[in-house]
Amino acid sequence: MSLERFILTSSNEGDIVIDPFAGSGTTLAVAKRLNRKYIGIEKNPEYHKWAVERVERTPISLIC
Numbered sequence: 001m002s003l004e005r006f007i008l009t010s011s012n013e014g015d016i017v018i019d020p021f022a023g024s025g026t027t028l029a030v031a032k033r034l035n036r037k038y039i040g041i042e043k044n045p046e047y048h049k050w051a052v053e054r055v056e057r058t059p060i061s062l063i064c
Helices: 003-010 026-033 045-057
Strands: 016-019 037-040
Touching (some): 026 045, 037 045
16 A cells, blocks of 8 residues: 555544654655645654655645
8 A cells, every 4th residue: 555545544634644753754745745734753863854855845735
């Protein structure tokens, strides 16, 4: 199952997705794109930097 499908089937828009091992931020970026709130925890400063950059580059979905 893809990460996007997992988030879609296990949460609703506006829900909070938490990733306690955020790494490069893939889960957080997908959550943002799917209009979920997100919390990521990452111990490694280099991965934290990459995760922040990745999430900032991720556009939000606008549903009209």
